[in-house]
Amino acid sequence: EVQLVESGGGMVQPGGSLRLSCAASGFTFSSYSMNWVRQAPGKGLEWVSYISSSSSPIYYADSVKGRFTLSRDNAKNSLYLQMNSLRAEDTAVYYCARGQWLSPESSDSWGQGTLVTVSS
């Protein structure tokens, strides 16, 4: 069974940093691309970032480019999102999602999400 478990969320002050992790199991992590998608409270979905199975290419939403860094460790079956210079508008549930095999930009398995709250 595919499992994705996010961790690292919490409350942080504006300008602060957080590192989200996503632990993957139940599939060959190194063969799949991965996405982060976020959802502000009561709002819709927003794509954040994509990383291919080999870590190249990596794409970012304009709203996080230059502040967020996505990486992966295939040996540890883990995905990481380093978030710096956080803003109030980054407050959201952050979902880690696996890219669908044939259409990697689509996400066919999702974690339960981790809540990031940016507030003073």
Next chain:
Amino acid sequence: DIVMTQSPDSLAVSLGERATINCKSSQRVLYRSTNKNYLTWYQQKPGQPPKLLIYWASTRDSGVPDRFSGSGSGTDFTLTISSLQAEDVAVYYCQQYYSTPWTFGQGTKVEIK
């Protein structure tokens, strides 16, 4: 950025009836080299993460009931639930992945009439 606009924002359909959700992109999302539309549909139930229903505009993901179908090409797309079931109450999102940033529609809430 490609803007995705869904209509309606919400709809109420009787059990067993058809539900139709539209999604319009501000630019074509058809890749000519592959002849595929880079458009996906997700279902999100309250308190749950999204679930992939359809990719390439019309290909159902594994295990998705065949009452869900996707159609359209270019800039206009439709998700159809042929016979609405109680468990289909959810918010549905379209997303384009033709060009970054990959953008979602605002969502369509489906309820039982």
